[in-house]
Amino acid sequence: MKALLVLGLFFITVTNNAQANLIKNAGFETELLNWRGEENATISPYDKKSGKNSCTITQYVGAQWKAVDQIISIPKNTAAIELSGWIKTEGVEKGENIWNTGKFDIEFLNSGEKGIKNESIASVLGTTPWSFYKKIITVPAGASKLRVMLALGQTNGSIFFDDLKAVPISQEQMDKVQQEENAKNTVAASxxxxxxxxxxxxxxxxxxxxxxxxxxxxxxxxxxxxxxxxxxxxxxxxxxxxxxxxxxxxxxxxxxxxxxxxxxxxxxxxxxxxxxxxxxxxxxxxxxxxxxxxxxxxxxxxxxxxxxxxxxxxxxxxxxxxxxxxxxxxxxxxxxxxxx
Structure with missing residues (x-):
């Protein structure tokens, strides 16, 4: 039953919680350490999901691109990466283009840090409460690094980020969980x-x-x-x-x-x-x-x-x-x- 595969993905998450989060300073507890473009963001000790701080990017006029990013290495034998995080927005305006939003994006890079593939984890408009976003993305061929981007994509407003994660998933983990869950087909999901x-x-x-x-x-x-x-x-x-x-x-x-x-x-x-x-x-x-x-x-x-x-x-x-x-x-x- 395919519903069990989704449960399996949750089991993957539990397993991966024991593994290291690839993103450094993912909860901004040490302010913007390890993040590039720190002039584009500030730390909020008052509006956060957990811990002491969150990261916020704010722009009232101009609709310029404002972002911070971090490049991380992808461990060997990683088949997919589970990206997740908490995001809150205040008055993020809709722009002319689909990407003119508050953004949590990633870019897969080769060893020379040339781009291979971009993916959106979250694209947010308007005013929203703290919401959890998660995506499991297959690592493309040739990718050895990952760039995590937090941004206002040429739009105005405020966006907050907290408790980000990038957790590697091996092919063995994916296969094992799928096999275990497929073996439980006789278990009723009701x-x-x-x-x-x-x-x-x-x-x-x-x-x-x-x-x-x-x-x-x-x-x-x-x-x-x-x-x-x-x-x-x-x-x-x-x-x-x-x-x-x-x-x-x-x-x-x-x-x-x-x-x-x-x-x-x-x-x-x-x-x-x-x-x-x-x-x-x-x-x-x-x-x-x-x-x-x-x-x-x-x-x-x-x-x-x-x-x-x-x-x-x-x-x-x-x-x-x-x-x-x-x-x-x-x-x-x-x-x-x-x-x-």
Missing amino acids: GSQTAVLSNTDFENGTDSWRGNATVSTTVFKEGKAALVLNSSTFDWVGIDQIAVVPDNATSITISGWLKSDNIKQGKEVWNNGLFNIEFTGTGDQKTGDQNIAFVTATTDWTYYSKTFTLPAGTKKYRIMLALGFASGTLYADTLSVDFK
Whole structure:
């Protein structure tokens, strides 16, 4: 059962917690030591996720690029890296380009520190509370170093960072966890709160989902099928599913695997491949919404995970996957929801 793979990824996280975080001074407890571009950032001892400090980048006018970065070495035999961190924003403005946001990005480098591949861990707009972002990214061929970038990407506002992590995952670890979880296929997932949604692996086509979509039996992350959304025009194409929030839950973690093929952005900055959640209360009154992932261009299977505090009065949540007035193809597989 593909839901178990997601649980396996959480087990990877637990295992990797015992390993060294590749990012130095990742919680900014020694201010901006080990970070380059310190003139672009300040330390906040008042607004932080944990510990003594957080890092903040602020710009009121000018919409210039302001960033700090750190280059780290990738250990040998690393198949993937789990990137994560906590981010908060205040009034980050939408720019003309999709990348004009508050940013937590990485760039894979070769031994000569020439760029091989860029990836976005988080792209944030507006005002948001402390939110947890996580992505597991395969290390591309030829990469031996990683550049971690925290930035305002030619936009105005304030962005805070804290408790960043870059944890290496070996191929052996990935294979071992997957084998162990596949061996547990007879264990029912109904006892876990990650199984609140139905047909999250799309093995039963689009059963339990509303909207116009199909499944692919040739392109998938696990099992035998994955959701596929396709549009040659800049229209809204998507599906959704509504479920109930358990009593006494205070936070929600939404996870899943996405892949894209030639997704072209529409007129607005949010016109991309979308993985969103909407919260509602009594009488289906909206209490909030959040984005788990924006996807554009062509990307391989990538794992996305975000944790949000549930808005006051929330009774239900709605998971949405869509091409939001964008063209191209979006694939989704192995979704998971967990409450605390």
